[in-house]
Amino acid sequence: MCGLDSKTLELDLQKTEEMRKAKMKERIAQGIPAKEYVKKMVEKRKSRKLPNVVLNFFDSLLSLDYSGNFKKELEFEQTFAATPMKTKMESVNGGGKMVLELTPHVNVLEAENGKKHLVCSHCEHPYCDVHENYKLYCLVYDRDPREIRPEIYRTRSRLYNFQGILLPRLWGSGRC
Numbered sequence: 123m124c125g126l127d128s129k130t131l132e133l134d135l136q137k138t139e140e141m142r143k144a145k146m147k148e149r150i151a152q153g154i155p156a157k158e159y160v161k162k163m164v165e166k167r168k169s170r171k172l173p174n175v176v177l178n179f180f181d182s183l184l185s186l187d188y189s190g191n192f193k194k195e196l197e198f199e200q201t202f203a204a205t206p207m208k209t210k211m212e213s214v215n216g217g218g219k220m221v222l223e224l225t226p227h228v229n230v231l232e233a234e235n236g237k238k239h240l241v242c243s244h245c246e247h248p249y250c251d252v253h254e255n256y257k258l259y260c261l262v263y264d265r266d267p268r269e270i271r272p273e274i275y276r277t278r279s280r281l282y283n284f285q286g287i288l289l290p291r292l293w294g295s296g297r298c
Contacts, residue, residue, distance in 0.1 A: 153261030153288050160258075161203035167196075202258070228256055261288040 222230040229243045238252035249256040
C-alpha cells in the first residue's frame with residue numbers, strides 16, 4: 123500500500139502515509155476485542171457453523187491420541203470465552219527495567235517488586251502479566267488471505283482467514 127506513480131515510479135510519501143492511516147482506521151473499525159472474537163469462534167465451533175473442511179480437520183485432530191495440545195487449546199478458548207476478562211493493569215507500579223524486547227512493539231519489563239509485565243515498547247503502557255498472552259488484550263480483525271498474498275491465494279476458495287492484531291496503542295487505548 124503506497125502512493126506510487128505508475129508512470130514515473132516515484133513514491134509520494136505523503137500520499138503513502140495518508141493511505142496507511144486510512145487503512146488503519148478501516149482495520150480499527152473492523153476490529154473487535156480478542157475476548158469477543160474468541161467467544162464467537164467457540165460458538166461457531168460448538169454449533170458447527172464453520173466450513174466442512176475445517177470441521178473435518180478439527181474432528182480428525184480430536185480423534186488422534188497425540189492431539190493433547192490441540193485439546194488443551196480448545197479447552198482454554200472455551201474457559202477464556204466463558205469467564206470475565208481481567209481488569210486491565212493501570213500501571214506497572216514503581217517503574218522497572220526492560221529485560222527483553224519481545225517484539226518491536228512489546229517489551230518485558232521487570233518491576234522493582236520483581237514481577238514481570240508485558241508493556242508497550244513505545245510508552246510502557248501495560249498489557250498484562252508476563253505469563254499471559256498480550257494478544258488477548260488487543261483488537262482482532264479477519265483478513266482475507268488474498269489481500270495479503272494475492273499471487274498465492276487468488277485462485278483458491280476462501281476457506282480461512284488470517285487474523286490481524288491491533289495493539290491498544292494503535293487504536294487509542296495506549297498512552298503513546
